[in-house]
Structure formats: structure tokens, C-alpha cells
Amino acid sequence: MSRDGVVRERLRASLRLGHALRERYAEGPLRGTFVIELPTAGAIRALALAGFDFVVIDLEHSAIDLTALPALISEAHACSLPVLVRPWGHDPGMIGKLLDLHANGVLIPHVGSAAEAAAVVAAARYSPLGARGVCPLIATTAFSDPVSELADAPVVLVQIEGRDGLANVEEIAAVAGIDGVFVGPYDLSYALGEPGEVEGDGVVAAAATIAAATNGDRMLGVYVDDPRDSLTWAERGFRFQCIDFDGRMFLERARATLDAARSGLDIDHDRSAA
Secondary structure (H helix, E strand, O other), X not given: OOHHHHHHHHHHHHHOHHHHHHHHHOOOOEEEEEEOOOOOHHHHHHHHHHOOOEEEEEOOOOOOOHHHHHHHXXXXXXXXXXXXXXXXXXXXXXXXXXXXXXXXXXXXOXXXXXXXXXXXXXXXXXXXXXXXXXXXXXXXXXXXXHHHHOOOOOEEEEEEOOHHHHHOHHHHHOOOOOOEEEEOHHHHHHHOOOOOOOOOHHHHHHHHHHHHHHOOOOEEEEEEOOHHHHHHHHHOOOOEEEEEEHHHHHHHHHHHHHHHHHHOOOOOOOOOOO
């Protein structure tokens, strides 16, 4: 294959990583994590080598700006790691821009109604399902008909984090073009009067309501605060999991490393190539 053919195939594969992620969801739990505090190419590379199925670059709770995204997304694509981005709101221009930067999907926070979910779809999907603007960017020239071939490429997830979203979850999940719903357990716990109780009765009951409302037709996602709860959430039907986040994983490993150095404890330091 010629060099331009190789590049074309790599670009095609990178821009359709979201589609591949959606297909893999049917096979078993997908475990990703948030990039919030350590937005570097090295961190992305490390998460890929660790074996995470995807990453979500979080703009909602970080200082990451749009100028940092191209390098982070490109690094993820170089590692064949699907990358979603969470913006800080529902602005349709922002959603379209994130996808034009070649994110493989979006995770939209605080969606409380079917109308809001439909607006997300309009911003994220090309016509006829949505109204996303079309631009012949360099990478899209790898496709003969990018609008058609990339129509189902982005993963579009909406977060249920409040009482309004919980009350309307069945209608939200039924919106055409939504791939799935994602439980934000921290905000939901506060909304339900159980602040910080991410495994509390209220959050667990709400999750069951959300799972029942989707009727198995949509992806179910959740933030898993404690990695030991991953299997429990998978048994509840939530198989698209964001486990922990970059800053806390770094802190915990740093503490373990220093404790081992001070005490002579043995900890796993496998530095072999994966």
C-alpha cells in the first residue's frame, strides 16, 4: 500500500474509534477514565498502555482549554485509544467544535429533558438526524463521503445528574441519536439528599430506574468512584464505566511508592513493555 494509502487508513480508523467502541460495548464492560488534572500526551499514552478502553477529557471540572485538545486527541488516536470529551454545558457550537477536533464522542453533563437531549443530537449528528455543520477538514478527506460514513461515528452520551433528568429519563433515552445515558453519582447523590453517598440507597435505586427506562436499548454508563465497585456496577447493567481519574490515580501511586521507599515494602513496579 502506498504511503498516502496507509495514512488514509489510519485516519479512517482513528475517526471511527467511537463506532468501534460502541460495537465493543456489546461484548462486555468497557472501562475508561477521566483526564482532568494531568492533560499531557504522556498521561494519555500511559493510560493507553495501562489498558483502559477509552478516556474522557473533561472540560467541565478542569482548566483544559480548546487549544490543548488537538494534541491530546491526536495522542489518543496514535495509541488507538477512543477519546470522548465532556464540555461544561450544552452549547451546540461547542459540541460541533469538539467533534470537528476529531473527538470520538461527547459526554454531555446535566441533561434534564428530552428537549435538551434532542438539542444535543442536533449539534452532534449530521443531517438528516441532526444539524451539525459540515466542514471538509483534512482528516475527513480520508472518506469518499464523510457525512454519510461518519454519521454514526461519534458516541453521544448524556448525563443524568438531577431529579429532572431522573424524572424524564425514559423520554431522554428514547431520543433518536442518543447512544446512551450516563449516571453522574456525585451530583445525583446531592440532588437526592445523600451528599457524597455514591453507593447510597438513593443513587442505587435511581440507577435501577435509569436501567429499567432504557430497556436495554441504550448504553448505560456510570462514574465508578472505587475501582472495587466496577463488577457490581456491571451487574447492575452499567457497562460503560469511567473509573477514577488521572490526578487521584497519580496521587495514590505516588503515595504508595513513597511509603514503599520509606518502609522497604514490596510494591509492583513492572516496567516491562506491554
